[in-house]
Amino acid sequence: MMKLFRSSSNETAAPAARTKLTRRSSGIGEISRVLNSQEGLYVLDVGATSANNIQFFTSHGHKNYSEDLLRASLDPALRAQDSTGKPTVDSKKFLDENLVYRNEQFDIVLSWNLADYMEESLVKPTIDRFWSVLKPGGLLLAFFHTRDAGPESACYRYHVTGTDMLEMQEVRFALPGRPASEKQSPRLQRVFNNRHIENLFRDFASIKFFLARDNIREVLVVR
C-alpha cells in the first residue's frame, strides 16, 4: 500500500512550515483572461476549501463549486482488499461519491497538484471524470512536480490572490482515529514526465506546458 503521508511532518515539530509562500502562475494568468472575457462561467475547484478562491471567482460573477478531492481520496472507507488479499482503493466508490455532476457542466476545472499526491489507481479515473464534466473548449489547470522534487516535497494548497498570483499553504490532514494535533502532510506519490502527462490527458484537445523556476510544471489542457 502506498505511503500516503510524509515521514517527518508532525504539525508540532514544524511550525515554520505553516508560513504561506507566493508564486506567480502563468496558468492562473491564462484562466484570469478567460474569466474577464466571459460572464457566468462554472468553475470547479478540487483543492482544499479556500475563501480566497471562492471570493475570487464569485466576485467576477462566476459560479464556484468546491470539492476537496485529495482529502476525499484519503477516506478509509475506500480502502479494500482484492481477491488475493492485496490492499486496493475502490475507484468506483470514489467516483460514485465525488465529482457527481452532469456532463459538460464546467467551463474551468482547477485540479492543482491532485495527480501528484492522489492514490495511483484513482488518478486516471479522476482525469476521465474531469473530461466528462468539462464543456467542450473548457480548461483544466494542473500542477506537476518536476523530477527535481524529492518524496518529502511539501504538499501545498493554492489560494488565488491576484490575476496571476498564488499563495501556497502547506496541507496537513488529521489521520482517522488520531488527534487533531497529529496532522500530517500528504506524501508526493509520483513524478510525471512530459510523456506521462501527455498520455494522462490524451483525450483532451490540446495541452500547454508552463515551466517555472521552482520545481513545478503548470499544465493547461483544453477539453
Place this chain on the structure above:
Amino acid sequence: MDVPQAQGLARIGKTVVIKGEVSGAEDLYIEGQVEGTVDLQNHVVTVGPTGHVRAGVKAKSIIVQGKVDGSLTASDRLDLRQSAVVNGDVTTQRIAVEEGAFLKGKVDIQKEIGKSASK
C-alpha cells in the same frame, strides 16, 4: 467556543435529536442532531462543534462549527469555522471560510437573497 448564553437564544442540546421542521423567531444554537428543515429567516443559526444537521437551513446568518448535510441559505452572512464540514450548496451575500473548514458544493453569492426568494 463557549456556548452563547444570550437571552432570546434557543438551544438544541447535545443529546437531542429532532426530525421535522424547525422554525421560530429567535436565534438558534444546535448542539445535537436535526433532520428535516431549519427556517429562521431573520435570525442567526449556529451549528456548534457537536451539532449535525441533515437539513436545509435558511436564516439571516449561519455559523457552522459542526457538520451539515444539506443546503445553507443565509440572507446576510455565512461563516464556516475551522471545524466545519458542509456537504451541500450554499447561497449567501457574504461568506467567510476559516482555514480547515471543509465545503463540498456550490457557492452562490447573491446580493438580494430576501427579494429573490420572494419572487
